[in-house]
Amino acid sequence: MKQKTVAFCTLGCKVNQYETNAMMQSFIEVGYGIVEFEEKADIYVVNTCTVTNMADKKSRQMLRRVKEINPNSILVAVGCYVQVAKEKLEEIPEIDLILGVNEKSEIVKYVEELIRTKNTTVMQVSDVAKQEEFVEFGPITYTEKTRAVIKVQDGCNQFCSYCIIPYARGRIRSRRPEWVIKEITEIAQKGIKEVVLTGIHLASYGKDFTEGMISDISHDLKYKMNKKEFLLIDLLEEIQKVKGIERIRLGSLEPTLITEGFVARLSQLSKICDQFHLSLQSGCDETLKRMNRKYTTEEFEKGVKFLRNAYSKVHLTTDVIVGFPAETEEEFQKTYTFLERIKFYKMHIFKYSPRSGTVAAKMPNQIDGNVKEERSNLLMELSDKNEAEYQKQYIGKQVEVLLEDREEECIKGHTKNYMVVKVKTQKELENTIQKVTITGIENLELIGQLN
Secondary structure, eight states: OOOOEEEEEEOSOHHHHHHHHHHHHHHHHTTOEEEOTTSOOSEEEEEEOOSSHHHHHHHHHHHHHHHHHOTTSEEEEEEHHHHHHHHHHTTOTTOOEEEOSTTGGGHHHHHHHHHHHTOSOEEEOOOGGGOOSOOOOOSOOEEETTEEEEEEEEOOOOOOTTOOHHHHHOSOEEOOHHHHHHHHHHHHHTTOOEEEEEETTGGGTTTTOOHHHHHHHHHHTTOOOOSSOOOHHHHHHHHTTOTTOOEEEEOOBOGGGOOHHHHHHHTTOTTBOSEEEBOOBOSOHHHHHHHTOSOOHHHHHHHHHHHHHHOTTOEEEEEEEESOTTOOHHHHHHHHHHHHHHOOSEEEEEEOOOOTTSSGGGOSSOOOHHHHHHHHHHHHHHHHHHHHHHHHTTTTOEEEEEEEEEETTEEEEEETTOOEEEEEOOSOOTTOEEEEEEEEEETTEEEEEEO
């Protein structure tokens, strides 16, 4: 009997990428083969994103492409766009199976039931607002080259005025520590040296645990804990103990997490990578208030100082939205001045795009596209300038690089603070950490030689 094949298309964030890998493993375990999305397959799974209207459009485009590749295939739509726009997906007749965020973990069951019953389009989308516990796929490794991404949290309670994600993902739900430690221990045994913790709102990890759950968790992991809470810093202290893991990297963090106490404990963990992505969005307090962000620029800057006092070579990156509704020239200048002062290593600049279903989409004084473009270009120039200046200080210095990808005569890798370094060598050094002296810069990449 011919082996059935499955192809995946993943849109959006690292959480989606992690969940796609988990779905792949579920199919592999029962005998399916995995092929590239552009190849002919029996089943196609499109893991959708809904963070912007453009993401919605991309999701619909990818769904419509499938039957052009194989008209007789089964097309499955899953994920965030499905969760908030399932009625619109019913208008795409090519789709055979529609699954929400919580149904991803049982995708094989739904697909095989569809094959067995030969039904027309089937929809299974549960209400994420009623989901109270983290949906566990089981120990699954999503590996990016020589590092593994670990999902430890889902959902968001922030309700920023521009964001649809709380409606697509539901309220915060944290993964039990014993499952996190189990997965990380298993990937360490496979020789992977770096883990990246990710979630929809990583800073919220553990805030949904009840006292009873903490008691259970403490017993399962043989913790001797007298406190009633178990938060992100507690999880990091446990991961630090896993043998074989040499680097722990954190995904995007909410600025409110970066307190003096948090940083004091964090800086005691030798495996933590001194690279932090703090999601700013605006350097203007008036704009932050309209965005419904829960901090001021003064509070953000305090967090930056805590990190820079604790880590001498800390590498800070951020996200900034330009052209948010009613952002005046004066407000933009406040943001520009704030960013000049903070000096992030790199900034990801986004032109505000109204997302239907959010508060911001209905706000008056939407900004002209040309103005957004102009402001975006100014901030990208500032980002490139900061990156170049930051890199220059490393010429002649020694760094440790986790080598990852071979490119002909060279291997590329990342420093602990996530700078790209290219080394010329014929040695097979992938997935090893090597000492490298930086000799130059080329296309915003550091060039080095092995010591």
